Amino acid sequence: MRDPGRPVWATRPVWASGLAAALVVGCAVAWLQYADRAAGLRSTWPAVHLNDDRVGPQIEWITTWGTWAGALYVAAVCLLAGKGGPWWVRLRGATAAAAVTATLYATYGSWLLKENEESKIDVAEKAFRWGIACIGPSAGLITAGAVAVAVGRGGARISFRGRVALTAGAVTGALFLAGVRTFQSLEEAHQSLDKVYWIALTTGVPLAALLTGFLVHRMVARALEPVEAIRRELADITSRSLHRRVPVPPTADVIADLARTTNATLDRVEEAATRQREFTADAAHELRSPLAALRAQLESALRHPEAVEDWREVVTEAAADVVRLQRLADDLLLLASHGSVPPVREPVDLSALAEDLVREHQHLPEAAELRVRCEAPDPAVLPGNPTHLDRLLRNLLANACRHARSEVTVSVRTSATELTLAVRDDGPGIPPADRARVFARFTRLDASRTRANGGAGLGLPIARDLAAAHGGTLTIEDRPAPGASLVARFPSGDQPARRSP
Numbered sequence: 001m002r003d004p005g006r007p008v009w010a011t012r013p014v015w016a017s018g019l020a021a022a023l024v025v026g027c028a029v030a031w032l033q034y035a036d037r038a039a040g041l042r043s044t045w046p047a048v049h050l051n052d053d054r055v056g057p058q059i060e061w062i063t064t065w066g067t068w069a070g071a072l073y074v075a076a077v078c079l080l081a082g083k084g085g086p087w088w089v090r091l092r093g094a095t096a097a098a099a100v101t102a103t104l105y106a107t108y109g110s111w112l113l114k115e116n117e118e119s120k121i122d123v124a125e126k127a128f129r130w131g132i133a134c135i136g137p138s139a140g141l142i143t144a145g146a147v148a149v150a151v152g153r154g155g156a157r158i159s160f161r162g163r164v165a166l167t168a169g170a171v172t173g174a175l176f177l178a179g180v181r182t183f184q185s186l187e188e189a190h191q192s193l194d195k196v197y198w199i200a201l202t203t204g205v206p207l208a209a210l211l212t213g214f215l216v217h218r219m220v221a222r223a224l225e226p227v228e229a230i231r232r233e234l235a236d237i238t239s240r241s242l243h244r245r246v247p248v249p250p251t252a253d254v255i256a257d258l259a260r261t262t263n264a265t266l267d268r269v270e271e272a273a274t275r276q277r278e279f280t281a282d283a284a285h286e287l288r289s290p291l292a293a294l295r296a297q298l299e300s301a302l303r304h305p306e307a308v309e310d311w312r313e314v315v316t317e318a319a320a321d322v323v324r325l326q327r328l329a330d331d332l333l334l335l336a337s338h339g340s341v342p343p344v345r346e347p348v349d350l351s352a353l354a355e356d357l358v359r360e361h362q363h364l365p366e367a368a369e370l371r372v373r374c375e376a377p378d379p380a381v382l383p384g385n386p387t388h389l390d391r392l393l394r395n396l397l398a399n400a401c402r403h404a405r406s407e408v409t410v411s412v413r414t415s416a417t418e419l420t421l422a423v424r425d426d427g428p429g430i431p432p433a434d435r436a437r438v439f440a441r442f443t444r445l446d447a448s449r450t451r452a453n454g455g456a457g458l459g460l461p462i463a464r465d466l467a468a469a470h471g472g473t474l475t476i477e478d479r480p481a482p483g484a485s486l487v488a489r490f491p492s493g494d495q496p497a498r499r500s501p
Contacts (some may be wrong), residue, residue, distance in 0.1 A: 004141075005350075013079075015144060017097040020074045023106070024101065026136050030366075033124050035054070035055045035124070054124065055116070055123060056116055059109070068102070071101045074098060075097050075098035075142065078094040078098075092150045092385065097150070148215045151433060180215040200479070234262070246259050247259065290325055291325065297314070348384050348385075350381075350421055351378060352376075355376060357390070357410075361408075372408045374411075374412075376410070380413075380419045392463045393423075395460075396463055399460060401425075403427035407424055415492060418490060419489070420490075423485075424483060426481065427482075427484060429483050435475075438460050460486075472488055472491070
């Protein structure tokens, strides 16, 4: 499965160079097999077996010119496969592919020369079997791994995982190679291997483990320096410095992704803090005006009681102002808390809720001169918070009654995919240019849609937030007749049977 963080062009050089390296080995051993067959039948005389050099010239060519030809071929395939990516990244991958291929090819060639000196009669057969079964696949995997480390995710530098893997692999390989060469030299010199074995077991292995651990530790420490820089910057960021961002390293690995994700989170935090400051300022302004009016009204009545003709009227007006302040405080509290309160989910019939609220609004003073009706023939059960859904519909009804001329209609419809709640009035309507603005908090339109008893501009924003909390949307749609049409849509599940009339 492809790494989702790696671009498409960066994956092609990996598998292409691996296949090319395996193909080079396959072609070499196939050529040796062909040359061995072309040399004719083998002699039945044992003395001839030992001196019959059937594929010696081909092995010499493979070890010398073949090494460079194979490396250039794999590098060219890697370059072409990376078409579409940065040239320096493609060059880096091609260089790694060529270096690894040349090293492996030279090693295999040396092995062939050694085998040909000892067993000329069947070296081609051995090379073919080992090449197809082991050498070819291992060459492909090692070359592909080297290219993957070099290319990384297409960034300008090798990724963190790539650097750790490269360091651990290089150190382990070098130590293993040194051990193999040491045992080979001792075997050739006919020295005792038992003493060397115990020295290597008691001293060499611990030293090799310590050296590998030390080098990997240093590499990981250097690779994690960007993480430390991110930590230091985050520790210095406060509520007064939310504009600051953490440094993004020039690599295309998980650390760079962490830095970009952190900066994106800081962007959202700064945006939320800005909205909170604006909301606080708007709320203070909305509360200051009615409080100042109420205070002035009461202080005037107390300072000049002789000018007050009807104290009952003064108290009634003050109580009305207190009710408006209470509603505003309730709206502010809902806006501030409904996102943090654990959601309540239980079946709520929107049709029954709409009928109850329409019946209630028909007897309210603000709807005394209006015809408020409900069209909800079918049950529309929605899993949700009954209090919040009641508040949503109350806000929409209050907004419609405030601006309607003669009629308000609430309709609830169901389908296989969604529930639709629509509240329409025959008032002046909402111009298309203002339809996005009315959902902003504390927004009021011009006098044509505002009455003396108008709200604070929080009803529609609260209704939209409550609809979104239930997985739905609240939009303003066009209608052929004059007036406004606010439509809330919710995802629908299985609905009960149709009501009986």
